[in-house]
Amino acid sequence: MKIVIPGELPTMNQIIDAAKTHWNGYRKMKQDNTLLVALVARRLPECQRVDISITWYRRDRRTDKDNIMAGQKFILDGLKEAGVIGNDGWKHIRRITHDFAIDRHEPRVEVELQEVAPERTG
Numbered sequence: 001m002k003i004v005i006p007g008e009l010p011t012m013n014q015i016i017d018a019a020k021t022h023w024n025g026y027r028k029m030k031q032d033n034t035l036l037v038a039l040v041a042r043r044l045p046e047c048q049r050v051d052i053s054i055t056w057y058r059r060d061r062r063t064d065k066d067n068i069m070a071g072q073k074f075i076l077d078g079l080k081e082a083g084v085i086g087n088d089g090w091k092h093i094r095r096i097t098h099d100f101a102i103d104r105h106e107p108r109v110e111v112e113l114q115e116v117a118p119e120r121t122g
Contacts, residue, residue, distance in 0.1 A: 001047075003040045005109040009033055009071030011063055030074065037078020041111075044084045049119060051095040052076075053112040057103040069098055075111055084113070091119060 010018070010029055018025035054075065056068050076088035085092045094116050 001044050001114075002110060002112045003037075003044065005037055005040050005075070005111065008058060008107045009074055009109055011067045012070035013063075013067055015070055030077070033071070033074035034077045034081055037075050038081040041079055041082040041084050044079075044082065044113070046083055047085055047092075047113060047115045049092055049094055049116050050085060050113045051097075051116055052093060053097045053099070053114075055099040055101060055110040055112075057101050057106065057108045057110070059102070059104050059107045061102065065098070065100055068100065071109065072096065072098075075109070079111075079113075094119070 010033060015026060015029065018029045052075075054069075054072060056065075056071075058068065076085075076093070079085045080088050
């Protein structure tokens with residue numbers, strides 16, 4: 001299963017700046033971006049446990065990869081809000097991998113989910 005989130009999600013530096021600029025800055029940013037992901041993911045079926053592969057297509061190479069990856073918070077929370085995953089903890093997510101590419105004309109984030117067997121407890 002795959003979703004495509006148009007544009008670029010906020011970076012860690014943008015998240016920090018929003019939090020420092022106004023008391024409500026980060027909350028609004030999180031709300032808007034989580035909703036964007038939830039709207040894109042709303043038609044996916046519910047999964048018990050998944051591996052997630054995220055490919056970040058950026059306009060250029062100006063941002064460090066670890067800074068870009070901070071946007072995964074919005075992705076996981078959006079998948080949870082859309083009902084695709086029950087939660088974003090260890091029980092529901094086995095693995096998260098990241099790849100990076102450049103697309104100057106169509107920046108986006110592609111998220112691929114692969115359902116895996118539930119974790120055994122005991």
